[in-house]
Amino acid sequence: MRTVFQASKKRLFWDACKLFDEMPQWDVVSVTALICQLTRQNRYVESFYIFSRMLEMEIKPTEYTLASLIHASTALENLNLGKQLHGFAIKTSFNSNVFVGSAVLDLYAKRNTIEEAQMVFEDTRNPNVVSYTSLICGYVKNKRSNDAMKIFRTMPEKNVVTWNAMIGGYSQTGHNEEAVNLFVEMLRENLVPTQNTFPCVFSSAGNIAAIKMGKSLHASAIKTLVNIGVFVGNSLITFYSKCGSMEDSLQVFNKLADKNIVSWNAMINGYAQNGRSKEAIEFYRDMQEKGVKPNSVTLLGLLFAFNHMGLVDDGYAYFNEARLKNPGLLEPAHYACMVDLLARSGRFLEAKRFIQDLPFDPGIGFWKALLGGCQIHMNNELGEFAAKKILDLNPSDVSSYVMVSNSHSAGGRWVSALSVREEMKERKMKRVPGCSWIEVGCEIRVFVNGDQRYGYQDEIRGVLRCFLAHVVESGSSSSLLL
Structure with missing residues (x-):
């Protein structure tokens, strides 16, 4: 069937060329029309x-001809070809045309040459919403959120694609609160979200476990969209599982008319990450019964489930089955999960042998997994070996130093722990502070150690004193000083 289809396409092309050759007079309109149709x-x-x-035939192309061809070079991912067309546009004075400029800008933005994209934007006369949006997408792709926001705020006109680009950019770069707030702002501007808007917002809400806000977003999706497609549905499943509400995830899953492998994976991984390993394994078996073919993400979720339950032999069995029957499924993450499973179960000789037999050089994640297991079971000798490997592989990773220091402390090696801390000071490494947050209504409040931003210190201390007084009245001793 595919061969017939390709032959049909080829025949259509030669028919078009034949028709083109038989035209009594060639002109730029007919040629441009054919080029646009082909693209x-x-x-x-x-x-x-x-x-x-x-x-x-010395027919001079128009701005529409060049724009169409530049889009074609972008689709072909051929930057050199696009640059040649850009050069041609400069020679023919079309480079400042908004259609050509937007096409070239899109090319450079998608090929990660953001500086050239900026220059093209500046050269474009009267840039339109497409030009602005392409530049914003380029900034977002290069993780320059502040620059993207500056352009976004100065845009004379925005459409839903522009808003989606900003919301998606914030979501992908970990600015979860900003992504949710931008979505709310979008609604206030009376723009109607699309199927592409909601997954990014659900992802951001899930990353900060804002279940009340997420449920409001869910209601907005039901109200706005004609039907919740599989793309939005899958993001909803993941959102609820990140918030620990697997019952809501299951409800969304059951209501999905068209499920795909991502839907099943979202449920399996959700159950595994919430410590409900039995349900994850049952879901996997149900998936197999329905004839859905697993992929690498499915296997990883299954290994996580076995890891949580400490089922080393079962994990080994599924891993070896994949290695023998479908080795294409296996990625470094699966091998790292097996190391973690073995180390957490205290099977250190097998874990070390497993690392030595890897078909590739182990990365820092493998040694961190081994060190984590050593900390649990107080295996100081192997932990020391893993710690040395970690620091050798990445001398600039702060989290590695903290993990190694904690390992030394747990093993009572105070001199070694102090030595690691001193080295961190010498290298001027700063530990990223942990944070916590609380959802009040639909507002998220984030707190870090020593936070002074909100100005509610007196109120917070007052509440803590009430808690302490209650503890004292209950007869418990406490050394907490407020």
């Missing part, structure tokens, strides 16, 4: 063939 059908190579014929 819309994803027949990019043929469009460039027609362009070469056009140049042979």
Whole structure:
């Protein structure tokens, strides 16, 4: 069938060329129309063939011709070809045209050449919403959220694609509160969200476990969308599982009309990460009964489930089955999960042998997994070995130093622990402070150690004194000083 389809496409192309050759007079309108039609059908190579014929006949292309061809080079991921067309546009004075400029800007933004994208934007006369949005996407892709926001705030006109780009950018770079707040602002601007808007917002709400806010967003999705498609549904399943509400995840899963492998994986991983390993394994078996073929994410979720239950032999069995029957499923994360499973179960000789037999060089994650197991079971000798490997592999990773220091402290090696801390000071390494947050209504309040931002210190201390007084009245002793 595929061969017939390809033959059909090829025949259509030659029919078009034949028709083109038989035209009594070639002009720029007819040539541009054919090029645009070919690019819309994803027949990019043929469009460039027609362009070469056009140049042979000395027919001067228009801005629409060049814009269409530049989009084709972007689709082909051919930066050099796009640069040649950009150079051609400069020679023919089309570079400042908004259609050509937007196409070139999109090319550079998608190929991670953001400085060139900025220059093209500045050269474009009267940039439109497409030009602005392409530049914003480029900044977002290069993790320059502040620059993206500056452009976003100065835009004379925004559409839903622009808002989606900003919300998605904040979500992908860990600015979860900002992503949710931007979505609320979008609604206040009377823009209607699309199927592409909600997954990013659900992801952000899930990352901060804001279940009340997430449920409000869920209600908004039901109200706004004609039906919740699988893409939005999968993000909802993941959101609820991150908030620990697997019952809500299951409800969304059951209501999905069209489930795919991502839907099943979201449930399996959700159960595993919430410590409900039995349900994860049962879901996997149900998935197999329904004929859904597992992938690497499925296997990883299953190994996590076995890890939580300490079922080493079962984990080994599924891992070896994949290694023998479908080795393409295995990735470094699966091997690291097996090391973690073995180390947490105290089977250190097997864990060390497993690392030595790896088909690739183990990364820092493998040694961290081994060190974590050594801390649990107080295996000081192997822990020391793993700690040395960690610091050798990444001397600039703060979390590695903290983990190694904690390992020394747990083993009573105070001199070694102090030595690691001193080295951190010498290298001017700062530990990233942990944080906690609370959801009040639909507002998220985030707190870090020594936080002075909110100005409620007296109220917070007053509540803590009430708690302490209650503890004292209950007959418990406490050395807490407020």
